[in-house]
Amino acid sequence: MKRPAGLAWLRGRSAVIGVPYAWLLVFFLLPFLVVAKISVSEMETTTISDIVTWKDGAIAFNVKFGNYLLLLSDDLYFKTYVSSLKYAAVTTLLCLVIGYPFAYFMARTRRTVQPALLMLVMLPFWTSFLLRVYAWKALLTEHGLIADAIEAVGFDRLLAAAGLIPGPGQLMNTPFSLVLGMTYTYLPFMILPLYSNLAKMDLRLLEAASDLGATAWTAFWTVTVPLSRAGIIAGTMLVFIPCVGEYVIPELLGGPQTQMIGRTLWDEFFSNNDWPMACSVAVAMILLVIVPIAVFSRYQAEATERAT
């Protein structure tokens, strides 16, 4: 791009980069440092102790790792972390199993109907997420529409046998209702990146594969799936990472046996008023999701590079 001479350009450039950059540093990055600081502080009745104090002409450090030790030693916290990861992983897998064929078939329908199909996937996005989760509550409680359907075909006995619900007919506030709600909510996040990836695929590659003697099935696994890797990664991250820390769905559809870490953080903060503990839980959660987020950010950057 051509650069007009003079300082005006420089001013424009530094403003365009500087304003959003500074904003993100102050309101996104700085808060994490505050959280990290508070997580090693102590609660002093209503205020939080300073970790660095000036006492008798010397700097005194007052760093407490007690919260982290509690996180590691207390079985309850550890179990909550593991079960959050488990529910997020199961949800991601279900979204992929339902969403991949869905996106694939969408991308292979006639070009003229594809915009309408895409719009139908995006439309639920625009209606409140909270209300759609709430809707499942009515569908799954006793005599709800879906609950009756599930009981009519005897699927609830299967779920009870698998240990996902405590007994036939008890569908709400169970691991089943939680995973169902999360799969439902996050399914479009899986479908959209997969669709945009599969719709762009060069179909001549599949023709080449079949010319070389591959069956449709082989061609799918050796050509289509590897080529859609970027879409799979994006979709998986978009589902998995928010699911780990999900709060609203476990609160509305989960039960006593489905503790998730987002709820623990919420309770530490709002019910127990233990800010340092809530911060430690948050830091531990950040450590869990930082690697997936880095992968996601890398992928996004790569997608940008390719498109330009």
Add this chain to the structure above:
Amino acid sequence: MNAAAWNRAFARAWLVLGYAFLYVPIVALVVYSFNDSPVANLWRGFTLKWYVALASDQELLAGLALSLQVALSTACAAIVLGTLAAFAMTRYRRFFGSTLFAGMIAAPLVMPEVIIGLSLLLMLVSLQRATEAAFGFGFPERGMLTIWLGHLLLGMAYATVVVRARLQTLNPQLEEAAMDLGARPWQVFWLVTLPMIGQALLSAFLLTFTLSLDDVVLSAFLSGPGATTMPLVIFSRARLGLNPSVNAVATIIIAIVAVGVVVASFIMARGERRRAEDIAAANRALTESTP
């Protein structure tokens, strides 16, 4: 039936079932809003009484007013910051700390909201305490301003993604041509770039508006006494159990969204066609004039 027909039937069935999964809860919400029974899942005849009750539901109406204000100001600020960020990422690409910048844009899209809400709140509380100690009054108070800051953080990330996707498809030569013809950088932006990304700005505006209108977790952390947004009211009722007033609100929202999305996509499709023709014409003119 032969194999190809089987495949087609399977594909169609999968799509139909998938859409049913996505839409059954929404349809159920709407149907039960007309149910004449306080027990939301037993059908007992048609009624409009829940809608009538909404008109005098002060808690919900106050929440709605606050939510709309927050959503409008979030959307306006988010498209400004998002456009700047998208420009920085597509036009300058490599600059000092650009990896961190890209990370900070991508992270809010996936970061669990409880983390964002908690950390932003604690930062703002620290700020408030510091200003109280220094000047005698605490700033910012928890309320509309702090909710707005939280929503803006999320909205900006989404707006950046939408605007960036659009900027990437633009031909940079059009802007260069305008500069060669003597336009100042701000003139290039207002007269050439902005009309070309107008559609993306509109989608970003609508997206951030709905995100803000829908948010529960950030609002719960950042709201103060007397600042309860509509989703917070709905959430506290939904937590206690089924409540027909929630269904009535849901139906109204769904109706507005359905009409809005259809109208917006119609207008956008028309505008997009015209814009595409203009851009194509400009590109043709460019290639013809270059020897």
